[in-house]
Amino acid sequence: MKIAYQGIEGSYSESCAKEMYPGCKTISCKTFDDVFNQANEDDEIRAMIPESNKTTGNIGVEYLIFKYRLNIYAEHFYPIQHYLLGLPGTKINDIKNVYSHAQALSQCQKYIKKNNFIENVRADTAGSAKMVKSENNKSNAAISSKLSAKIYDLEILASNIEDDKGNVTRFLLMGKPIFQPEFNKDKYITSILFKLKSKPAALYSALSGFAIQGVNLTKLQSYPEKNSFSSYFFLCDLDGHIEEPKVQKSLEELGLHCEDFHVLGVFISDKFREK
Numbered sequence: 694m695k696i697a698y699q700g701i702e703g704s705y706s707e708s709c710a711k712e713m714y715p716g717c718k719t720i721s722c723k724t725f726d727d728v729f730n731q732a733n734e735d736d737e738i739r740a741m742i743p744e745s746n747k748t749t750g751n752i753g754v755e756y757l758i759f760k761y762r763l764n765i766y767a768e769h770f771y772p773i774q775h776y777l778l779g780l781p782g783t784k785i786n787d788i789k790n791v792y793s794h795a796q797a798l799s800q801c802q803k804y805i806k807k808n809n810f811i812e813n814v815r816a817d818t819a820g821s822a823k824m825v826k827s828e829n830n831k832s833n834a835a836i837s838s839k840l841s842a843k844i845y846d847l848e849i850l851a852s853n854i855e856d857d858k859g860n861v862t863r864f865l866l867m868g869k870p871i872f873q874p875e876f877n878k879d880k881y882i883t884s885i886l887f888k889l890k891s892k893p894a895a896l897y898s899a900l901s902g903f904a905i906q907g908v909n910l911t912k913l914q915s916y917p918e919k920n921s922f923s924s925y926f927f928l929c930d931l932d933g934h935i936e937e938p939k940v941q942k943s944l945e946e947l948g949l950h951c952e953d954f955h956v957l958g959v960f961i962s963d964k965f966r967e968k
Contacts, residue, residue: 696866697722697731698741703819703841709771709864710741725754729761732868739766740867746773748800748857755916758886758957759926763867765884765958770965773862775801775855778822778847779834785850792821793836801836804854810834822847861965873935873959880962881934882911885944888918888926888953895950896927902946906939908932911966926953935959 697720698706707719720738722728732740740763743752775797779788791798791810798805798812805812815821822841825833834850835841842849874881889895903910912930933940935956948954 694718695720695735695738696741697728697738699723699725699728699743700817701819701823703822703838703844704817705771705773705838705862706741706743706864707819708838708840709769709862712771713767713769713866725757729757729763729867732763733761736869738868740865742865742867744768744863744865746796746800746860746862748855748860749796751914752796752862755914755928756919758928759916762886762955762957763869764871765865765867765960766872767866767960768882768963769864769866770861770963771864773800773855773860774839774853775836775860776839776842776849777804777834777851777854778825778837778842778845779850780825780829780831781846781848783831783834783848783850787831788834788850789832791834791836792824794818794821797836800855800857800860803856804851819844863963867958874961876934876936880932880966881959882930882962883933883935883940883959884928884930884957885947886926886928886953886955886957887947887951888924889950890952891924892950899947899950902943903931905946906943908939908943928957932962 694714694717696710696717699722701721710719728740732738745751792813792815794817795814797818818837819841821835822837822845825835826845909932914928915925918924
């Protein structure tokens, strides 16, 4: 399997891909748009996309989910453990500047403030580790993954420095070909994208079918249509397989109130949800 991800070698996205799909070939991409485009252009490539984090919320890829409408094959709740990485022989007292992605910095605020580090936002965590190595300055450190320490020959100065020790990021495995698992006794998530017709109480009316049928919504997020603040798309995840009668009836009711409706995927619910 070939899996594209945003960032450089050693990123959390690559770490998740390698752990969940041992033996996969990973493809580094500069931007999330590049990741989606790779999967959209090549049926053999899958995209590993961080969708949201338990501590800091949405990653901000919704507009690309709307744009490309790739199929979702799986979700993975991947533990995010942050490490402070420095040049070999560096002591924590030597560190003045810490570099990382904005999300990682925000997830390690207690540790950063405790040590009076100066925060520096970079494009990604692994890139920060690579920069610290190339700059060769013992006053600099990166917040990144354990894999990055190995790849860029950096020393782990402190482990598990994240504020929330149960910190996880939800990743989605996506691609162009449409596939959904057969309906059996597993627990499923059905993910949909929709845009409502312009009429009063449209959202209330559209969601009534889920309440009547007893279908649980695990995610409902609005996002403005491009160049508009009056027209919105909605991303929705719900418990159940699209072939379940109650799910079918709920979606049929929803469809009556929509001018755009798209099923993004049906996939097995990650066991993390049961914790």
